[in-house]
Structures are given as structure tokens and as C-alpha cells.
Amino acid sequence: MSHFNSFVRIPALALRQRIRPLPRIGVLDEDCLAMRVRPLDIDFNLHLNNARYLSLMDYGRMHLIAAIGALDPALRARWMPLVGSIFITYRRSLNLFAPFTLASRILCWDEKWFYMEQVFRTPTTPGSDTDGLAAIAWVKGLFRAKTGNVAPQQIVHLVAPGLASPLMPESLAQWNTLTREKLVQADGL
Numbered sequence: 001m002s003h004f005n006s007f008v009r010i011p012a013l014a015l016r017q018r019i020r021p022l023p024r025i026g027v028l029d030e031d032c033l034a035m036r037v038r039p040l041d042i043d044f045n046l047h048l049n050n051a052r053y054l055s056l057m058d059y060g061r062m063h064l065i066a067a068i069g070a071l072d073p074a075l076r077a078r079w080m081p082l083v084g085s086i087f088i089t090y091r092r093s094l095n096l097f098a099p100f101t102l103a104s105r106i107l108c109w110d111e112k113w114f115y116m117e118q119v120f121r122t123p124t125t126p127g128s129d130t131d132g133l134a135a136i137a138w139v140k141g142l143f144r145a146k147t148g149n150v151a152p153q154q155i156v157h158l159v160a161p162g163l164a165s166p167l168m169p170e171s172l173a174q175w176n177t178l179t180r181e182k183l184v185q186a187d188g189l
Helices: 004-019 050-067 071-077 152-159 170-187
Strands: 031-036 080-090 099-109 114-121 133-145 148-150
Touching: 004 050, 031 050, 050 071, 050 080, 050 099, 050 114, 050 133, 071 152, 080 170, 099 152, 133 152, 133 170, 148 152
Parallel strands: none
Antiparallel strands: 031 099, 080 133, 099 114, 114 133, 133 148
């Protein structure tokens, strides 16, 4: 069932976009999905399995791509979304049947990559000092055509002509540098 998103949810989303498109949001807006932890999502600790976080994030990114209006053009051009790197930090468990939201947004882009943030939150109790944060992730992704990578600005131009990337936050730039250095070190092993 771990591939439910890949084989059912994502194709269903693509089909839905052709029949009844999602309401459009801006490229830099947050796309929020309400979800619930299901029995096939859990591990032996009875909470959301770490791998399911990543699978749900795949669906969240595809939903975001659809909501900004880029899914249909990408499918027509046969551009494939690919992930280059993910950094995720877990703060609180999501237990069986717990409701949660997955918020996805594009932070910025460069000549090759989109940089996104995805946040899992649980509902908060009024008056509580907790913010409901369950997990937060940064994702570096791109679109690939048969001829090579598609520049993020080309994709943005399809849905928001003239929109430039916001500046990359310093912490995100440091993470990006660290991941490049790790790859260089791994190649040298």
C-alpha cells in the first residue's frame, strides 16, 4: 500500500485536473491538504511511518503543482518531476487516525532547482502553547524532459509570466551547499 500515492492518488489528481481543475493559487502561495493517518500508514509504533511522510509529501507536491496550474502543461510536455534532495525533521508523532494538514509551498528557485517547504501540522487546542508542528521538510526538485532538465523559470513563466524567484533564505542556501559537499565527498569514496 506504500505506493498508493504513486499508482492511485497522483494519476487520479492528473485526471481530475483535466475534468475539473483545482482552484488556482499563486506560485508562491501555500497549498494545504487535510488528511488523516490511516491503518496502512502506520508502523509498529502505531504512528505514521517515516516512509509514508515522504510518500505523502510526493502527493502534496503534485497537488501544489496542480494548484499553481503547472501540472497540465508539464504532462502535455512530458516533463517528469524529480526530487534531488530532502531534509526532514520530525517533532511530534502522528498517531493512528490523527487528523493533520500537509502544507506545501515553493520558497524559491535557481537555474536548475525548485526549493520547497512542506509542513505537517496537527490541530492545536485553543489556549495550548503548542503550535501543532509534527514535521517540517525542505525539498529540492526539478522537472526533466527527454532532452534534459527544464529551467524552473520556464515553468514559472507558463503560470506567472514575469515572476522572479524570491531570494534564497540563508539557512536554505547552507543546506544546499552542504548537500552538494556531501555528494562530492561521496563521489571521492
